[in-house]
Amino acid sequence: MKFRDSQSIYLQIAERICDEILGNKFPPGERIPSIREYAAMVEVNANTVVRSYDWLQQHEIIFNKRGIGYYVSPDGKNRIREIRRVRFFEDELPLFFNRLYTLGISIDEIDRRYNEYKKASLHVDDDAVDIK
Amino acid sequence: MLKVEEMTFSYKRNEYLLNRLNFDITPGGVYGLLGKNGSGKSTLLYLMTGLMFPKIGHIYIDGIEPRKRLPDMLSQLYLLPEEYDLPATSVDEFVKRNAAFYPRFSREDFDRYMDIFDLESVKNMQRVSMGQKKKYLVSFALATNTALLFMDEPTNGMDIPSKSQFRKAIALGMNDERSIVISTHQVRDLESMIDRVLILHNHSMLLNESTLRIAEKLEFVNTTDKEELDGCIYSAFTPAGFVGVRPNTTGAETPVDLEVLFNAIITNPETITNRFV
Numbered sequence: 437m438k439f440r441d442s443q444s445i446y447l448q449i450a451e452r453i454c455d456e457i458l459g460n461k462f463p464p465g466e467r468i469p470s471i472r473e474y475a476a477m478v479e480v481n482a483n484t485v486v487r488s489y490d491w492l493q494q495h496e497i498i499f500n501k502r503g504i505g506y507y508v509s510p511d512g513k514n515r516i517r518e519i520r521r522v523r524f525f526e527d528e529l530p531l532f533f534n535r536l537y538t539l540g541i542s543i544d545e546i547d548r549r550y551n552e553y554k555k556a557s558l559h560v561d562d563d564a565v566d567i568k
Numbered sequence: 569m570l571k572v573e574e575m576t577f578s579y580k581r582n583e584y585l586l587n588r589l590n591f592d593i594t595p596g597g598v599y600g601l602l603g604k605n606g607s608g609k610s611t612l613l614y615l616m617t618g619l620m621f622p623k624i625g626h627i628y629i630d631g632i633e634p635r636k637r638l639p640d641m642l643s644q645l646y647l648l649p650e651e652y653d654l655p656a657t658s659v660d661e662f663v664k665r666n667a668a669f670y671p672r673f674s675r676e677d678f679d680r681y682m683d684i685f686d687l688e689s690v691k692n693m694q695r696v697s698m699g700q701k702k703k704y705l706v707s708f709a710l711a712t713n714t715a716l717l718f719m720d721e722p723t724n725g726m727d728i729p730s731k732s733q734f735r736k737a738i739a740l741g742m743n744d745e746r747s748i749v750i751s752t753h754q755v756r757d758l759e760s761m762i763d764r765v766l767i768l769h770n771h772s773m774l775l776n777e778s779t780l781r782i783a784e785k786l787e788f789v790n791t792t793d794k795e796e797l798d799g800c801i802y803s804a805f806t807p808a809g810f811v812g813v814r815p816n817t818t819g820a821e822t823p824v825d826l827e828v829l830f831n832a833i834i835t836n837p838e839t840i841t842n843r844f845v
Contacts, residue, residue: 441790442790443823472743473740475742479736479761480761481760
């Protein structure tokens with residue numbers, strides 16, 4: 437795994453696991469690899485993965501069955517989406533608005549393009565639209 | 569687990585290679601022992617494993633000095649030297665002869681590490697390449713399951729895929745009861761594996777800290793904009809831009825860049841070490 441320099445590695449690994457959960461590599465209720473297996477997979481120190489799993493547990497994305505291993509929470513996908521939605525509104529949207537503003541792009545144009553995008557990807561990513 | 573107290577060592581009279589070292593090695597860590605060529609990394613490994621003796625001061629492994637070379641203690645440590653000769657025997661024969669010294673050796677683990685390294689059970693270990701030999705020995709070293717494992721420049725001689733396999737093997741071989749001490753001057757190979765950093769420089773152990781604590785105290789900057797290096801204790805120009813390190817004032821955590829940390833500490837020892845007092 438190639439890491440970025442800007443964010444701590446344990447959070448990058450947690451993000452990767454979130455992507456894997458959303459992508460159904462680890463479906464809700466299923467076991468995820470052990471800390472050591474995951475550490476070997478991404479070639480990091482196991483203590484780093486301990487922190488990633490702690491973070492995922494705190495956010496109720498995964499849970500620990502004592503002595504058996506870690507499992508994806510039944511509601512794991514929605515938890516991830518909630519976290520990412522908050523982050524989107526707080527961090528990404530202001531940057532996006534800044535772009536619209538400086539480039540003189542109207543919200544109406546964005547609305548039109550977004551509707552086209554939704555039509556085009558309707559069947560590609562069913563899972564993403566069926567929430568709510 | 570291992571304790572070094574006021575330990576001094578010299579090869580020549582009145583010329584200390586290691587001067588009054590004090591540090592501990594505790595279970596459950598992958599220690600990166602960093603230092604320039606000739607700084608005494610290998611010597612320190614030999615001292616900790618009882619191959620050489622301190623001139624002044626002491627080393628203790630669970631209260632016993634390695635210089636006493638007690639069999640019980642020796643069965644709990646393994647040293648993989650930088651250079652070695654392998655006997656002209658098969659892998660199975662090598663395991664049979666050597667595993668007996670290590671009560672917690674696991675053949676199952678050994679096979680698993682061989683698997684990770686894509687190794688076959690050859691008939692004559694002397695006739696494989698240097699890189700291959702190293703991979704057999706790393707597999708064996710990890711499979712001894714000793715509480716202390718010392719490796720001297722283990723990635724030397726390994727090709728690029730082997731270095732990635734090596735990281736996987738270390739990740740699997742690590743647990744809370746054992747510590748792995750790896751001396752290296754190729755920090756990039758092992759950066760993601762190391763969670764404790766030992767920096768040996770100018771005859772002293774300048775730093776013995778967890779990467780967790782280092783990230784708490786120091787912020788690593790990576791930027792194309794020179795302005796952003798504001799407040800850096802150390803900075804350098806690289807083909808990709810600028811790298812630097814400064815006191816962590818935001819509380820946010822950045823990945824520890826071992827190369828920057830090492831260069832910062834040898835150019836400006838006190839400014840860095842004072843942050844860890």
